[in-house]
Amino acid sequence: MDGQIVKVKNKRGVRVIPGFGLSMGVTVAMLGVFVLIPLASVFIRAGQLSLREFVDVVTSRQVVSGYIVSFSCAFFAAVVNTVFGLLLAWVLVRYDFPGKMFMNGIIELPFALPTAVAGISLTYLYSDKGWLGAAFDKIGIEIAYTRVGITIAMIFVGIPFVVRTVQPVLEKLDRQYEEAAYMLGAGRGYTFLRVILPELFPAVLAGFGLAFARGIGEYGSVVFIAGNIPYETQIAPLLIMTKLEQYKYADATAIALVLLIISFVLMLLINSVQIYMQKFCKD
Amino acid sequence: MSKKQEKTFQQDMVGDGVHSIQKVIEPHQQEPNRIVKYAMIGVSVLFLFVMLVIPLAVVLVNALSEGWAAYQEAVMDSYTINALQLTFLATVSSVAVNTVFGLFAAYLLSKFYFRGRQVFAALIDIPFSISPVIAGLAFILTFGNIGWMGDFLKAHNIKIVFAVPGVILATIFVTFPFVFRELFPVMNAQGKDEEEAAALMGANGFTIFRRITFPHIKWALLYGIVLCAARAMGEFGAVSVISGHLRGKTNTLPLHVEILYNEFNTTASFAVSSILVLMAMVILILRSLIERKK
Amino acid sequence: MRSIHKIEIVFMILLMGILAGCGKDADSAKGDSIEILNVSYDPTREFYAKYNELFAKHWKEQGGQDVNVTQSHGGSGSQARSVIEGNEADVVTLALAHDITAIEENGLIDSGWMEEFDGSSAPYTSTIVFLVRKGNEKNIQDWDDLVKDGVEVITPNPKTSGGACWNFLAAWAYWQEKDGNDEEATKEYMKKLYQNVLVLDSGARGATNTFVENEQGDVLVAWENEAYLSMEEHPDEYEIVTPSVSILAQPSVAVVDSNAKAHGTKEAAEAYLKYLYSDEAQRLAGENYYRPSNEAILEEFSDQFHLDMNLVTIDDFGGWDEAYNKYFNDDAVFDQIYGQ
Numbered sequence: 001m002d003g004q005i006v007k008v009k010n011k012r013g014v015r016v017i018p019g020f021g022l023s024m025g026v027t028v029a030m031l032g033v034f035v036l037i038p039l040a041s042v043f044i045r046a047g048q049l050s051l052r053e054f055v056d057v058v059t060s061r062q063v064v065s066g067y068i069v070s071f072s073c074a075f076f077a078a079v080v081n082t083v084f085g086l087l088l089a090w091v092l093v094r095y096d097f098p099g100k101m102f103m104n105g106i107i108e109l110p111f112a113l114p115t116a117v118a119g120i121s122l123t124y125l126y127s128d129k130g131w132l133g134a135a136f137d138k139i140g141i142e143i144a145y146t147r148v149g150i151t152i153a154m155i156f157v158g159i160p161f162v163v164r165t166v167q168p169v170l171e172k173l174d175r176q177y178e179e180a181a182y183m184l185g186a187g188r189g190y191t192f193l194r195v196i197l198p199e200l201f202p203a204v205l206a207g208f209g210l211a212f213a214r215g216i217g218e219y220g221s222v223v224f225i226a227g228n229i230p231y232e233t234q235i236a237p238l239l240i241m242t243k244l245e246q247y248k249y250a251d252a253t254a255i256a257l258v259l260l261i262i263s264f265v266l267m268l269l270i271n272s273v274q275i276y277m278q279k280f281c282k283d
Numbered sequence: 284m285s286k287k288q289e290k291t292f293q294q295d296m297v298g299d300g301v302h303s304i305q306k307v308i309e310p311h312q313q314e315p316n317r318i319v320k321y322a323m324i325g326v327s328v329l330f331l332f333v334m335l336v337i338p339l340a341v342v343l344v345n346a347l348s349e350g351w352a353a354y355q356e357a358v359m360d361s362y363t364i365n366a367l368q369l370t371f372l373a374t375v376s377s378v379a380v381n382t383v384f385g386l387f388a389a390y391l392l393s394k395f396y397f398r399g400r401q402v403f404a405a406l407i408d409i410p411f412s413i414s415p416v417i418a419g420l421a422f423i424l425t426f427g428n429i430g431w432m433g434d435f436l437k438a439h440n441i442k443i444v445f446a447v448p449g450v451i452l453a454t455i456f457v458t459f460p461f462v463f464r465e466l467f468p469v470m471n472a473q474g475k476d477e478e479e480a481a482a483l484m485g486a487n488g489f490t491i492f493r494r495i496t497f498p499h500i501k502w503a504l505l506y507g508i509v510l511c512a513a514r515a516m517g518e519f520g521a522v523s524v525i526s527g528h529l530r531g532k533t534n535t536l537p538l539h540v541e542i543l544y545n546e547f548n549t550t551a552s553f554a555v556s557s558i559l560v561l562m563a564m565v566i567l568i569l570r571s572l573i574e575r576k577k
Numbered sequence: 578m579r580s581i582h583k584i585e586i587v588f589m590i591l592l593m594g595i596l597a598g599c600g601k602d603a604d605s606a607k608g609d610s611i612e613i614l615n616v617s618y619d620p621t622r623e624f625y626a627k628y629n630e631l632f633a634k635h636w637k638e639q640g641g642q643d644v645n646v647t648q649s650h651g652g653s654g655s656q657a658r659s660v661i662e663g664n665e666a667d668v669v670t671l672a673l674a675h676d677i678t679a680i681e682e683n684g685l686i687d688s689g690w691m692e693e694f695d696g697s698s699a700p701y702t703s704t705i706v707f708l709v710r711k712g713n714e715k716n717i718q719d720w721d722d723l724v725k726d727g728v729e730v731i732t733p734n735p736k737t738s739g740g741a742c743w744n745f746l747a748a749w750a751y752w753q754e755k756d757g758n759d760e761e762a763t764k765e766y767m768k769k770l771y772q773n774v775l776v777l778d779s780g781a782r783g784a785t786n787t788f789v790e791n792e793q794g795d796v797l798v799a800w801e802n803e804a805y806l807s808m809e810e811h812p813d814e815y816e817i818v819t820p821s822v823s824i825l826a827q828p829s830v831a832v833v834d835s836n837a838k839a840h841g842t843k844e845a846a847e848a849y850l851k852y853l854y855s856d857e858a859q860r861l862a863g864e865n866y867y868r869p870s871n872e873a874i875l876e877e878f879s880d881q882f883h884l885d886m887n888l889v890t891i892d893d894f895g896g897w898d899e900a901y902n903k904y905f906n907d908d909a910v911f912d913q914i915y916g917q
Contacts, residue, residue: 017395017475042420087326113339124791227776227777228776237416242737244655249424426663429662547620
């Protein structure tokens with residue numbers, strides 16, 4: 001069969017599909033110009049610190065607490081976005097109901113709204129005098145100016161990621177497998193967990209990673225809703241701003257570099273899983 | 284067997300043999316299904332309402348809080364219009380650049396297996412994981428007075444940062460991975476068998492892409508472009524660092540919003556934000572219309 | 578194939594757009610019109626919008642060219658940074674001298690800029706006051722009332738907002754005076770003060786918003802001019818309380834010599850700042866809630882400002898460099914207050 005031949009060729013490392021050189025060239029060139037060169041400047045600047053200074057900066061108590069706040073809030077926000085993103089994608093692809101068009105239409109709005117406006121609006125809503133905050137305040141939950149508030153802002157800016165990475169895959173997913181599973185007597189939940197989720201998993205993971213990364217880097221909206229109290233509600237990007245305000249470029253880039261490396265490793269893991277899954281499924 | 288069921292059964296005789304059986308089984312599952320369905324829709328609607336619709340309502344309510352005339356004045360202000368033009372230019376540029384990049388990169392990483400693909404993919408994602416402030420700073424450390432290319436650019440009288448090119452570069456940077464990110468999972472899931480088959484039959488690269496790859500990815504591409512455009516319009520952090528806030532020259536809409544706000548001009552700032560919301564709405568409606576043609 | 582052409586066309590348009598963008602900023606035209614870039618901080622926009630018209634008229638009458646002033650506003654510190662990084666300001670009008678000194682240290686401003694204009698190059702000043710809700714329920718009269726239990730204070734973070742350094746120093750000056758310069762005792766008070774701080778916003782405007790729109794806290798420690806702006810926006814909702822001791826906040830101005838020389842705008846830039854001291858401009862500053870540096874004109878606004886406040890100045894702290902290192906640098910007093 002055809003597939004057989006292709007496989008043999010692959011093993012010998014001969015590429016059948018044309019365009020490798022061109023797409024490699026364009027990808028490397030654009031990645032270089034728009035991302036890697038500017039990024040190298042950040043590395044160079046952080047490199048002005050000696051190793052000792054670098055370690056001192058990134059392990060100072062304030063900075064470490066900033067990392068903890070940023071990472072923990074971004075993690076929870078990404079988890080919430082993953083659960084609801086998956087749900088939204090499912091509802092939008094599989095069900096018909098009035099208002100679906102509208103729902104599908106507004107998913108990207110958090111991107112278009114400047115983050116500062118989002119932050120101001122969310123704070124207005126969730127402070128203990130705001131429409132929603134007052135209700136939560138009655139049952140003793142404070143949202144604005146706490147880590148919960150930070151998480152809410154991060155959820156807001158990350159809504160589109162999971163929905164929009166899962167949606168296209170779900171649309172292309174062949175329903176035959178599910179139907180076959182029902183036929184064989186599998187329950188809904190079981191079918192979802194065993195048949196659908198594995199197919200969606202790489203996309204869900206990618207969406208989770210993106211939402212998480214976005215949360216870590218987010219500054220504009222969070223800074224309004226966080227109380228910015230040292231050791232409690234100061235996020236890492238705020239500390240970068242603090243350093244810049246003191247004209248300590250190298251310190252600022254050092255803090256950013258640690259964030260970047262952690263996110264990079266995370267992304268690398270996610271991409272590896274994604275690519276591994278692809279091989280696993282196809283072979 | 285009712286007449287209708289018999290009909291589907293007969294249809295399936297030539298079909299895959301699945302639908303008829305499902306039709307028979309379905310009535311048992313219908314009830315809990317419906318509850319699950321409405322519960323899921325309900326939760327989704329509630330989530331979107333609380334997390335998205337209400338905050339947007341706050342923007343609109345504030346925008347109109349001083350009446351229509353004040354709204355119009357804020358929106359028709361010449362600085363607002365300048366900012367709108369720049370935002371438009373930056374958005375179009377970043378969509379164009381990132382679409383080209385996204386197509387090539389997703390093609391490369393999903394159709395060819397080579398060592399280090401994971402690293403490539405992770406590198407492309409970097410703009411997402413980097414704080415926007417640092418993204419802006421990266422360009423300043425490259426092209427600014429304190430950057431390593433600063434002297435060269437100054438000698439040749441080329442201005443990049445604190446001028447329009449810097450704003451565009453920063454916007455491209457923060458939206459860089461969007462199109463790729465949308466295309467990649469779909470192209471990955473699709474695999475490369477079809478392309479390989481076509482290539483073996485002697486089709487050239489462009490034909491393969493146009494005839495085989497593209498039909499699979501057009502909706503993902505549309506999503507990617509819309510995401511990219513929306514994010515480009517709203518980008519604040521990176522552009523804020525690099526623009527210099529020159530009124531009427533390097534202020535994008537989000538920056539203009541912030542400046543109005545900082546001048547204690549709250550209503551106008553929300554009014555200008557609402558332009559962004561409307562622009563996003565227009566793009567999203569356009570997308571729905573294209574999708575409907577499907 | 579057609580689609581390829583389309584892509585090419587889009588690229589051409591983009592390229593042209595980018596080039597046009599470069600060209601436009603290349604140099605300010607010499608001859609009968611001149612362009613000045615004034616990099617300023619946040620709430621000065623209305624003042625400078627009016628002042629620019631005033632100056633354009635004045636400059637023309639003096640036989641100068643048509644002058645076109647471009648404004649740039651943002652946080653004082655980040656604005657200073659943008660000038661260092663390559664934003665080609667001809668003049669800077671920032672919230673505190675420390676930011677201008679940073680530009681000087683990068684060689685863009687000639688040293689001695691502070692003596693170039695009167696009053697340490699601060700044509701208008703302000704001070705730090707309290708904004709409380711109408712009725713002043715917690716009866717806040719002076720700094721001591723801010724450290725009482727149950728009083729919630731809103732003030733921005735001096736480490737991210739240059740303007741907020743003045744707030745900190747004003748409070749410091751009060752307790753220093755009260756305790757006869759006992760530094761440890763003052764630190765204790767400052768610690769209590771910041772324990773009462775509910776939200777430590779990154780900028781002055783954010784803090785105002787937290788207090789006004791989101792109704793957090795009992796008292797906002799703010800610049801006098803910004804307190805007036807809030808009162809203007811929400812009449813009858815707030816009161817201004819003036820503490821017995823405060824600080825003279827001196828927003829400074831300077832010509833960015835190297836840029837102005839390169840643009841050929843030095844003369845106009847100097848005139849632009851000098852004219853801030855004219856009677857018309859001083860009055861305009863007063864109308865925008867800044868205290869005119871001209872004593873006679875300040876008197877004209879005596880019903881607006883409490884002129885009997887005891888105001889210390891930055892010189893009492895040994896100047897900005899010393900003050901910044903002592904209080905706001907990493908691990909300095911402010912960090913210590915939050916440290917333990």
